[in-house]
Amino acid sequence: MSAELYNNLFDSNADHQGADALVAAFAMEGRLRRAARELADAEMLGGMWVEEERAPEQAMRYAADDRDDLQASFSAGGYTVLIQLGEAGWTATQTAGTAGASLKVGASWVVLTPGQAVAMPVEDLPDTVVLVDLSGQEFILTR
């Protein structure tokens, strides 16, 4: 099978002889170059080194605004949850996604009912929230 022949060139454990060893070495170098490019891209797109710049910007916004964020929507995997601070404290409202999901907040579980606000045991808006659906699949919801 030609796929096996091709993929074998990228296998560092495979034994290649003669000119084929050079082809395999070329393939491994190509694999490494691709990995290098993808890793550098992933760290940039993930904002790995951007965080430090956000803090003072946010702090200065507070100085001008003098209010914390009071609400935010978090989404992933077809689910959206609105977390907001109201008179009853912090609440979470599922606005999209199938029923039966729960939020994991520290050691606590918050059972969601679509469209209904439920109490959230948080003191500030989180950066992300972890949602677990009925099948146990986990989603990291981000703003």
Added chain:
Amino acid sequence: MSVAACDMVNPTASEGMTMEDTMPALVRAFVEGGQSAAELLSEFMRHVARVARPYPDAYFVLSQKNDDAVDDLGNRAFSICASIEKGRFPFSGRAPFSAYVEEQFDGRTIRYHSFYAKISITRELLRDDYAFNLRRDPVLRWRSELYADIGTVLKATCESVPQGKGVPPKWQRTGSGLRMLQPLEVVEAKLRKLDSPSVEVLVHEALSQAGPLTQSRLTHLLEAVLGTPATDEVEAGYVEEHTADRLGLREAVANAWNELEPADQALVIALSKGASYEELISVHPSLNNKVSASRAVSRVGQLFLSAVVDAMGIEASADATPRTLMEPIMSMLAELFPRDFS
């Protein structure tokens, strides 16, 4: 709050504080009359230094973060903004400075696209330097290989969890059910206790205990657990010493390339990009045949790679390995045929 800091974030934040944002006027003067270059460059250096602050050595030229490297970064960012046409939003085929003037961007927006955005001119340069170091620096090459190995495990045994447009996906174990998630520091300690060299075992354990993670986060986690090799333990990564005769290499690569048939060339391009078999076949369907593929591999080995290595006599070097021989050939291909190999 310092005036400079305020200017960086919101030049009109507070009433009563008169702060003029000079950036738009500086850019306009530079674009329209070539004036204020020194002042604009000085502003650039200040912001680039600020953006560069959290980045580690691996993101800088020669994997060394120092004043010269940061200055070099600032100068290159300035040059790109001044004269390199960029295709992506919001530049649309214009040099960034020209786009800023034509779109009448305010200072904050200019700084955002030049320095502070997740995808800014400055951060793209840092990304490119990091990618270069990841394939040239001996220890960082090890990180790239680890990233590739982790990718192989993830694609074969885990499922991706999309995180939104433009954000790398996270990965999780399939059908893992409910479990207690652990902080990454705890997971790292537990992985160390496993004392396993198997990337697959470590990846699965990490995802089971920490929950969904990105491939890059897993790479740094496993790197911390496994420990990077000392520089004298890794394969020699720098190859310039083998390629003193660049003109000879250029000629050897060009000649050997011309000996190849289209299918052979398609194979070389796919291999150089680390392309999957499916990607290769989509470009050159005739290679979806064992005889054709085998023939192409043989021809690439004999007519191209062996021919170049023989012509250059670079296999004789005592510390040359097949992989260190390939780097200069690949770089030369990118130089000769940028559309196919860059």
